């Protein structure tokens with residue numbers, strides 16, 4: 001058999017197959033399992049693997065489709081239309097267009113995310129400054145802002161006073177950002193999701209339910 005898979009051995013007890021990226025096969029195996037046994041298992045699962053690879057390739061193709069000229073790129077809740085300018089040096093907004101330099105379709109997401117990042121800091125910092133005075137009066141220190149691309153959460157607050165906000169909040173209407181910021185600030189007072197926490201959140205940002213519903217609608221990407 002052609003060795004067209006990545007083998008990861010660990011202290012696990014059984015074999016597991018996973019198809020990732022553009023269809024690469026990852027095999028997780030117990031430390032001492034013979035390669036013969038592993039390859040027999042792969043051969044047995046060939047049909048499942050091919051189906052998973054086809055799905056994965058389709059998904060990768062669709063992801064790139066989103067970055068074709070004319071595609072809608074969300075920016076603070078408004079769709080901008082992706083346009084290419086061969087003379088452009090960098091990504092910039094021109095009215096309702098988001099103009100990017102001429103690069104292959106699979107490189108466009110990284111460019112646009114970089115542009116989100118360049119714009120995010122002052123916008124996120126302003127949202128924090130808007131809501132912090134109440135918490136400052138309670139004696140808390142303004143958390144330090146970190147902007148990250150996160151897969152499973154919109155924001156987090158560490159006990160050391162670091163606040164992480166998801167870069168992709170740049171895609172959503174500003175009330176979503178404000179809701180996440182106030183949510184995290186309320187964790188300064190209540191390090192949990194108790195009734196007292198939600199009572200404070202509702203007092204500081206009554207619109208939080210509607211904003212959170214918007215965040216739930218748009219899947220992270």
Ligand SMILES: [Zn+2]
Pocket residue numbers: 183187192193
């Ligand atoms: Zn929370």
